[in-house]
Amino acid sequence: MKPPKMSKETSMKGAETQKKLAPDQREELLRVLSARFHKHMNRHKGLEWAEVKPKLEANASKLWSLHEMERTGGEPDVVGHDNKTGEYLFVDCSPETPQGRTSVCYDREGLESRKEHKPKNTAMDMAAAMGIELLTEEQYQELQQLGDFDTKTSSWIKAPAEMRKLGGALYGDRRYGRVFVGHNGAQSYYGARAFRGSLRV
Structure with missing residues (x-):
């Protein structure tokens, strides 16, 4: 017997359900984020956790995304606040590139351009x-x-569109006390390079 076809609405509800954390995961994540927020107040001077927390509690899908950032080693933290929208900006603040996201090339076009040794x-x-x-x-x-x-x-x-059209992509690092932005072909990948992400909540 063939399984019944899911309507678009049912399918979307299923995707939303997948992006919700279990209550214990939710509480543990909030505990970790709160501890990090209070430990690194220099990243968000003038902001209060008491104002950030309700935003998180009201948005299950954003909490799920933060959990993914945390799970892959990003150590997300608040680094800014948009006064116009009221949104808080979370960014991966792990000292080194997130270890759960390494050995990836820049984008799908870059991956498909490789003839062998393709990353996952x-x-x-x-x-x-x-x-x-x-x-x-x-x-x-x-x-x-x-x-x-x-x-x-x-x-x-993120690489500018005009650079990407020419096959290039950007990466950043810090060496010798300075921040450098370099370039590679988008098909490149390395065990010591992942990516850092941002999320507005």
Whole structure:
């Protein structure tokens, strides 16, 4: 017997259900995020956890995305607040590139251009599945003003469309006390490079 076809509405509800955390996961994530928020107040001067927490509790899908960031080693934390929209900006703040996302090329087009030794995934595909965005070059530079990140690793960052059309992609790292933005072919991948993402809540 063939399984009944799911309507589009039912399918969407199923996807939403998958993006909800179990109560114990939710409470543990909120505990971890709160501890990190209070430990690194320099990243969000003037902001209060008491104002951030209700936003998280009211948005199950954003909590799920933060859980994915945490699960893959990103150590997300608040780094800003949009006064116009009221949204808080979370960014991966792990000292080195998130270890659960390494060995990925930049995007699907880059992956498919490889004839052999293809990686299992891409930075853009992983970010989309997690519900987050790759950091832009500007965001990466701003993050590096809050601490020393990627001193031994590197992270893919969002490439301008005109660069991507020419086959290139960008990555950032910190070496010798300075922040560098370099370029590679989008098909490249390395065991010491993942990507850092952002999420608005």
